[in-house]
Amino acid sequence: MLDILDTGFDLETYRKRIGDQGPLVADSATLRRLMRRQLFTIPFENLDVLAGREISLEPATLVDKLIRQQRGGYCYELNGLFAMALSALGFRYRFLAARPLHRAANRPKTHAALAVEADGQDWLVDLGFGSFGVREPLRLDTLNVAVPQDDETFRLTRDPDGGDYVLAAWLEGQWQDQYSFDQSPQRWVDFATGNYFNAMHPASIFRQQPMLLRFTPEGRNILFADRLTQVIHGQSHKRQLADGELVQVLPGLFGLAPDTLPASVLAPAPQRAADTLGMAAADMRRLGYWVVDRVVERQVHRDQEPAIRTGDPENLQALLGGAIPEQPMDAEQSLALLAEVALDHQQHGDHPRYFARVPGPASFAAILGEWLGTGFNTIASSWGGGSGPAMVETVVIGWLAQLLGMPPETEGVLQSGGSLANLTAFLVARQETGAGERGVAYLTDQSHASLVRNLQHMGLPERQVRILPSDPDYRMDVEALTQAIHEDRAAGLVPMLVVASAGTTNTGAVDPLPVLASLCERESIWFHVDGAYGAPAALTPAGRAYLAGLARADSLVLDPHKWLFQPYDAGLCLIRRPGALERCFAMYPEYLRDAQGRQQSVASFGNRSLELSRRSRALKLWLSLRTYGVARFRTAIQRGIERAEQAEALLRAQPDVWEVVSPARIGIVCFALRGAAEGEHARRAQALAESGFACLSSTRLKGREVLRLCTINPLTTADDLRETLVRLAGELRLG
Known part of the structure; x- marks a missing residue:
């Protein structure tokens, strides 16, 4: 159960802080009421992190900051405080470690939540998620069901094999994953590492820009950098704060008194703009991490995309064209449009079954070098x-x-x-x-x-x-x-x-x-x-x-x-x-000429x-x-040579189906289907490409149409070759 012990926690002082006057019974109704009262009163905020202050997980420090100073905090602080209240009321609960998914996959488990027992059921309780977290307890046994909470909707799913739970929110017409977790109980001390990462690591999102969130009965108020969003009955109202306006909105929208907050965050020293055209440094980091996450995710799953996809000109024009944007448009949406539409419609030369022309299977370290040079405008x-x-x-x-x-x-x-x-x-x-x-x-x-x-x-x-x-x-x-x-x-x-x-x-x-x-x-x-x-x-x-x-x-x-x-x-x-x-x-x-003399040698x-x-x-x-190291390049190149030789062996194993026209030589083999009519090879290569499974090309040798495989991608397997030839031969026989 609980290992966050604090003799200084006083339940009545806590209730006064959150404005609660309801009955004190350890049931689901009390759990829901207290959770909502704290959400509506104590905001999520990272201002101490931005100021470079240590975030202490000592229970007495949490109480002092969140109750006496009437500040907010992030997940460990907010859920830690609520855990003290649960303990005082006799609720049984356990801490959970969660992996944020709303910005990227494969991040560490740096979020804390709670599983609370009430009325014979286990409930997910979370008062400290800085994105779109739940507004009230969510039953852990209610899976694959849309659960309305005020004007928002959430859903819990779970891996079929009994693995992680995933919390998703319905946003902008689709389910968006927020975080995953399992029910392994965590001790309070287990969060020390995640807390240090969130508060101190340069890559932590909490160190990039102000992040504030306060729930309201009608929705929620969100401040990210200098962009204020007020969600009221499901409708988002967004605007950019003017210089110096942060101090004005903190008390009313987030319940924070400016005199309790770090001065360095409220009035940062003037700095030269980070971006030539005025993008804030926080946005630069956020969008940059978005790009890194998307590129890595594609690298991991590229074999699941088509080897080539060619778009319809009218559809692409409709999606990517339009009037010249006189005013700024949402950068993240524009990035997504590039990634999901423009860059999705092309040959994927790094796909393990892209055999046409000469593929370009780029390595990730090389991609990083390219980014670095571009970022430094070299x-x-x-x-x-x-x-x-x-x-x-x-x-x-x-x-x-x-x-x-x-x-x-x-x-x-x-x-x-x-x-x-x-x-x-x-x-x-x-x-x-x-x-x-x-x-x-x-x-x-x-x-x-x-x-x-x-x-x-x-x-x-x-x-x-x-x-x-x-x-x-x-x-x-x-x-x-x-x-x-x-x-x-x-x-x-x-x-x-x-x-x-x-x-x-x-x-x-x-x-x-x-x-x-x-x-x-x-x-x-x-x-x-x-x-x-x-x-x-x-x-x-x-x-x-x-x-x-x-x-x-x-x-x-x-x-x-x-x-x-x-x-x-x-x-x-x-x-x-x-x-x-x-x-x-x-x-x-x-x-x-003034530079010429300095660079003769x-x-x-x-x-x-x-x-x-x-x-x-x-x-x-x-x-x-x-x-x-060059050794890995040698191995990868050698594999490409061997894959062409394997393809030739597969072709020669079916002499009644295939003819090897040009044997495997440094990664290329040319072949033909016996009895194929003129134009049949090109037609069936195109059909295979349109299926998305593989892409290879036809060519002409001494006037004869043949098929051609270029196998220089080291991720290509013998099974990829075998299945490509099976599908190609089957398609050709159908022709």
Whole structure:
């Protein structure tokens, strides 16, 4: 029962404080009456916490604060005081530890409530919940039933296996969970840890802004930061307090005398606004935590969402459009609209059954690095303007070059992705080779489409962009390349650039890199490797065998937002020749010359590509490499390679159903259903995607339509592969 003993508690003084004159019988009617009288009289408030004062759980201190000083408090104080009254009246009760759910899941049990015995029943009693708590006792055996209390409605549910109870309130047309609990009795001393967290931990919501709540017979008065809400008969009336108005509303709406409250809270020292456009620091924290909670919740349950969802344009326009908002709108509702509507309608490249194109399964540490850089409004253009971010980028480029076997003098720059990074390398190649207008570039029919677009926009005529047919294994044909080089030299052109693939998007094929490297050395041609998706496979033993010769490239591109598990966007261009990037892109206008002399020996990344204004894409890479260690990256990449091999094995186990068209190579396998008509693969891939279970893509190899799986997500399981193929084959047979 009770272990909160206080010889100084006087029942009559308590009753006078709450204005109670009813009969003193230990029954449910008295329990309800006393609970409501205290709720209507003693407010929930956190002003001592904001003032940095210790919140004591000593019973005598509670009595002094809540009765003699006529202050309020939070859950431990308010429910502790009520427990003393229950004890004095002879009620049997036990303390309960509850987990708040109204802001986030997986929070610690930092809330205290009571279970009270009255009239042969157990009742949930809570006088100290700062959100939407009950207004009177709620029977613990009344489950899955809407229980009206004045103009509000509550519901208790419980896990079918007899686990936690969940208290929910009906708000804004839906049930909103408030907290969960079980009936394990708690000793008063057990709340010391939660009390310390609530009062002292920087992440505690009680340390962020004023929070006051006082129940009224008609509803409740709520103050959160400077926003006052008065709920009257179910209708909410909201407004923002003017400067200095807090002192005026405290006595009437919350029953608090200003002279009993911390002066530092009532009249805080003037401070510069925290937000450029005037958002209060408390709101910034509240909304920031909302975003963190939502992102983590999605990370935990992402396999339960569709692998891809495409919206209807008219519906999305209706939900996300409308008139330009001249005045502020509710920020949390707007965030929810983004999270639940805008961001719900897209490909979920981190879903374990998203196999289309090249997925982007970002790691959480990398997400944190991205947030941090955005929150600090980081610019990573010059040493003078961002020496810290510039050093992080320098370090990360050095780490990745070393991991890929490039020489120590290798330089690089992080950009938006493979398209821009490859363009950067091509421009450097033209500059370094001096090929000028006569330069010729050599690719294959399996090269990424953006590579051809880049060369065209560099001004190369179609004749000088040589797209060579690939060999039967979808790799560059060295004989055809050699012949083309000789033909072009004879025509007075300058063979400038050979673009090899370290993992084509179609099949994962790797061009014969050692042979091509030697050919380029003999012919004095720039050797470029597009490893946008495949290059990180070199971190594994299997990948190193596939990618032999990668480190001999003059330039190399990879996308960390693919197989290095970074959030979009991040593309890395590595150049073997030191100084080549600056020779191609550097500029020194008059307004930057004062900084030029201070950064001769350090990287100025705004002079390494066409991007001048640029954020730091290195912070997330640096943080994730340190947080997880390269060993975890190796394991995750190896798993992607093995998953493609497992998929191939599953396909070959059904030779009467499937044909393997291109075997598993660094995370990609292509296949076809035997006897499928033209267009059937694409149609059924689309049907599977529309079902939400999985998403894979079709492509064409040598004119033939095939299906394709890219398995680089380390969360993908063998069962995911098996069930995807079962559903796909079943759908195809239905066609």
